[in-house]
Each structure stands twice: as structure tokens, then as C-alpha cells.
Amino acid sequence: MIPVQRLHGTYGRVTADFISQSSSAVPGAVDYVLHGSSVTFQHGQNLSFINVSIIDDDESEFEEPIEIMLIGATGGAVLGRHLVCRITIAKSDSPFGVVRFLNQSRVSVPNPNSTMILPLMLERTGGLLGEIQVNWEIVGPNSQEALPPQNRDIADPVSGSFSFGDGEGGVRSIILVIYPHDDIEIEKTFIIKLKLVRGEAQLDSTAKDVTLTIEKFGDPNGVIQFAPESLSEETYLEPSALEGPLIITFFVKRIKGISGEIMVYWELSSEFDITGDFLSTKGIFTIADGESEASFDVHLLPDDTPEIEEVYVLRLVSVKGGAKLDTENCVIRFSVSANDDPHGIFALYSDHQSILIGQNLRRFIQINVTRLAGTFGDVAVRYRISSDSKEQSVVTENAERQLVVRDGARCKVDSVPVQSQVCSVFSIFPVIPEDPFKKTLVNLMISLQSNLDI
Numbered sequence: 001m002i003p004v005q006r007l008h009g010t011y012g013r014v015t016a017d018f019i020s021q022s023s024s025a026v027p028g029a030v031d032y033v034l035h036g037s038s039v040t041f042q043h044g045q046n047l048s049f050i051n052v053s054i055i056d057d058d059e060s061e062f063e064e065p066i067e068i069m070l071i072g073a074t075g076g077a078v079l080g081r082h083l084v085c086r087i088t089i090a091k092s093d094s095p096f097g098v099v100r101f102l103n104q105s106r107v108s109v110p111n112p113n114s115t116m117i118l119p120l121m122l123e124r125t126g127g128l129l130g131e132i133q134v135n136w137e138i139v140g141p142n143s144q145e146a147l148p149p150q151n152r153d154i155a156d157p158v159s160g161s162f163s164f165g166d167g168e169g170g171v172r173s174i175i176l177v178i179y180p181h182d183d184i185e186i187e188k189t190f191i192i193k194l195k196l197v198r199g200e201a202q203l204d205s206t207a208k209d210v211t212l213t214i215e216k217f218g219d220p221n222g223v224i225q226f227a228p229e230s231l232s233e234e235t236y237l238e239p240s241a242l243e244g245p246l247i248i249t250f251f252v253k254r255i256k257g258i259s260g261e262i263m264v265y266w267e268l269s270s271e272f273d274i275t276g277d278f279l280s281t282k283g284i285f286t287i288a289d290g291e292s293e294a295s296f297d298v299h300l301l302p303d304d305t306p307e308i309e310e311v312y313v314l315r316l317v318s319v320k321g322g323a324k325l326d327t328e329n330c331v332i333r334f335s336v337s338a339n340d341d342p343h344g345i346f347a348l349y350s351d352h353q354s355i356l357i358g359q360n361l362r363r364f365i366q367i368n369v370t371r372l373a374g375t376f377g378d379v380a381v382r383y384r385i386s387s388d389s390k391e392q393s394v395v396t397e398n399a400e401r402q403l404v405v406r407d408g409a410r411c412k413v414d415s416v417p418v419q420s421q422v423c424s425v426f427s428i429f430p431v432i433p434e435d436p437f438k439k440t441l442v443n444l445m446i447s448l449q450s451n452l453d454i
């Protein structure tokens with residue numbers, strides 16, 4: 001755009017005529033195009049433009065100056081003093097011309113329901129010296145191999161040839177006929193390539209091929225879900241240190257399409273403390289092209305930590321490679337039953353027990369029940385104090401008593417008034433955990449009996 005100014009008055013509609021001249025550059029479709037031969041100013045307008053297009057090409061050899069000159073004015077205006085504008089074409093045109101696609105270099109189309117026509121346009125432009133022949137071919141899908149004429153995606157012809165005579169430019173078209181999709185189809189990429197086989201024109205390096213992507217149809221890469229055998233909520237036992245990690249295998253299926261290798265990401269979480277429970281709480285596994293089944297392992301580790309039953313959520317979180325997750329069946333739960341005596345093991349240590357004498361000389365046995373291992377929940381402990389002296393009862397009141405060791409507490413102290421002078425042996429009765437820990441009752445009783453420390 002070359003600006004032309006209208007100085008002084010702007011009354012009425014006027015025009016200014018112009019021409020171009022150049023010692024080497026050729027007007028028309030070769031080096032540049034001068035649009036029109038006059039520039040118009042409407043009433044009140046003081047600025048207008050001359051439009052010059054430079055023909056673009058790859059070569060950069062000669063600079064070519066062009067002069068644009070105002071040569072006359074109409075409508076009452078007169079020419080001023082600055083009438084010549086010089087521009088320089090930095091690049092010179094290839095004398096043989098340039099061949100290029102006019103389409104976008106990347107074209108993406110939905111996989112059609114019915115036959116689809118896709119025209120591609122190419123042109124020879126610039127210099128038109130000599131005959132040239134340009135061939136085209138398609139490579140793909142998703143490879144650099146030439147597309148065979150018989151294929152399921154694009155109708156024959158899948159290659160061809162164009163000739164341009166000496167001095168002949170212009171546009172040619174390639175008509176691609178794209179077949180409708182199959183039941184399911186992966187995304188396919190083809191490249192339509194130009195190749196100069198005769199003559200000396202240049203292929204425009206930025207527009208000598210078109211990458212055509214036909215989008216996938218359906219779920220060619222599949223939908224990922226846990227296999228039915230892994231959907232039920234299982235309960236596992238924490239392994240002992242001797243056994244080592246327990247390997248739990250989960251099965252996964254790929255339904256619908258089975259095309260392409262895909263990567264599936266999984267993750268374990270829990271509202272309980274998951275620290276140290278598993279070798280890893282996340283991972284990746286792959287399903288090979290054509291495969292519909294896979295499995296992955298979760299390693300449940302042994303530990304000495306007392307734990308109540310913990311529920312874990314195992315989730316397939318994402319997939320790479322075009323597949324989708326079945327949102328209905330990508331989360332499962334499993335649990336590990338209570339372990340390492342979560343509610344505790346109860347013991348009496350003789351050096352923690354004592355006889356107290358109150359102000360009124362009443363005597364008390366101060367009982368200190370120690371809770372080892374876990375401290376989950378309130379646990380009621382029943383005990384009985386008896387003496388090796390058979391003749392008289394030691395305890396004033398009930399023979400059997402109960403104390404409650406609270407959730408989190410490691411011991412509980414109770415005082416029992418006594419009558420007798422001698423009380424040398426304590427014995428303690430089973431622990432009776434309160435609901436909801438009935439299940440562990442037996443364990444606790446056994447533990448307790450075998451852990452009595454008198």
C-alpha cells in the first residue's frame with residue numbers, strides 16, 4: 001500500500017492516475033501486480049492508497065526496483081511535487097515458477113457417514129518458463145508407505161500427475177473421495193505429497209504437501225474397565241513380615257475397540273492412613289495393540305502397626321492412547337482386615353500395682369491395667385481380685401469388677417477397697433470389648449490370657 005496525499009482543499013471527488021515502471025521487474029502476474037491505474041479521493045478525503053502486490057517466491061537473487069509515478073489528476077486537483085515512489089522487490093521470482101498447494105497444510109475432517117469429496121487445489125505461479133510435470137501421491141495411513149489404490153479409506157486414484165506447458169500457470173485440483181467410516185475406526189493421517197518430475201519449477205517448501213487427518217469413529221482404542229472378577233469387594237489379610245508383601249492382582253478389560261497401545265494410570269486412596277501399607281499407591285500399565293485384557297499388581301506390605309479394618313479405593317484415573325475409561329466400572333474397593341491387635345493387649349505388671357492406705361486407714365488396691373499394641377476404641381476390661389488365702393475374701397464388694405480403657409489410652413487405673421491384710425496374687429479375667437468390636441473379642445481374650453503378667 002503506497003499512500004497518496006491530497007493536500008490543501010478536499011472539495012469534491014478527484015482522482016490521480018499512476019503508472020509503474022521498472023528496468024527488470026515485470027508487471028502482471030510475474031513479479032508484481034499494480035492494482036488499477038488511478039486512485040480516488042471522495043469529497044473530504046485527503047488520504048488514499050495505491051495497491052501493489054509483490055509475487056512471493058523462494059529465491060532471493062536480484063533486487064528489482066519499481067517506480068510508481070503519478071501522471072495526472074482529474075476533478076480539478078493538480079499534481080504536487082512528490083510524484084514518484086520507489087519500491088524494491090528484494091526477492092526475484094523463479095523464472096520457472098513455484099508450485100504449491102492452495103489448501104491449508106493441515107486439514108482435519110470428521111470420519112464421514114457417507115462418501116465425502118475433498119478437493120485439494122494446487123497452482124503454478126511466478127515464472128512460467130518451460131514445461132513442468134508435477135506428480136502427487138498419498139502416503140499413509142499413519143505411515144510413510146504409499147497408500148495402495150485398493151484401501152478402505154480413500155478411493156482410487158490415490159496418485160496422479162499434472163503437466164503445465166511453457167508459459168502455463170494456474171490452478172489444478174485433486175479430488176479426493178473419502179469413503180464412509182467402518183463400525184469403528186482409528187484416527188488416520190495421510191500426507192498428500194507433490195513431487196516435481198520434469199522441468200525446473202520449485203516446490204514451495206511450506207506448501208508442498210497437505211496432511212489430512214480423518215478423525216476416529218466410535219471407540220477404536222477401546223473403553224477400559226475393571227474385569228468382572230475384580231469388581232467384587234474383597235478383604236485381605238495383612239501379610240506377616242515372614243511372608244513378605246502380598247501381591248494382589250487386578251484384572252482390567254478393554255472393550256469395544258482394541259486398536260493401538262494404550263497406557264492406563266491407576267491410583268490407590270483411602271480415608272484411613274495408607275502410609276506404609278503398599279509398595280506403591282499409583283502406577284501405570286500398558287495394553288498392547290490388539291490386546292483386550294491386562295492386569296496389574298498392588299503390593300500389600302507387612303507392618304507392625306496395629307490397624308483396624310481399612311478400606312481402600314482403587315481407581316483407574318486416566319488413559320493415554322485414545323481409549324476412554326468406563327466411568328461406571330473404573331473404581332473398586334477392597335479392604336484389609338484389622339491386624340496387629342488394634343484394640344490392644346491388656347496386661348498387669350506387678351510393679352505397677354500397689355496397696356494404698358487412705359486417711360481413715362482403709363486400704364485400697366490400686367490396679368493399673370496396661371494396654372499394649374493398638375489403642376483403637378473404648379474397651380471394657382473385667383477383672384477379679386482373688387487371694388491365695390482361701391479362708392477369707394479379699395475384696396469388700398463385688399468379686400468381679402470392670403473398668404473401661406478409653407480410645408487412645410495406654411492404661412487405666414482403678415482403686416478397689418480391700419478387707420484382708422494379705423493380698424499376694426492377682427488374677428485377671430478376660431477383656432470384653434464393647435460393640436462394635438465383637439469380632440475381635442476372641443482374639444483379645446486369647447491375647448489377654450496369654451499375656452497376663454501377674
Ligand SMILES: [Ca+2]
Pocket residue numbers: 272273274275277307310
Ligand atoms: Ca494403614
Ligand SMILES: [Ca+2]
Pocket residue numbers: 238276277301302303305307
Ligand atoms: Ca498396614
Ligand SMILES: [Ca+2]
Pocket residue numbers: 238302303304305306307339340
Ligand atoms: Ca499392620
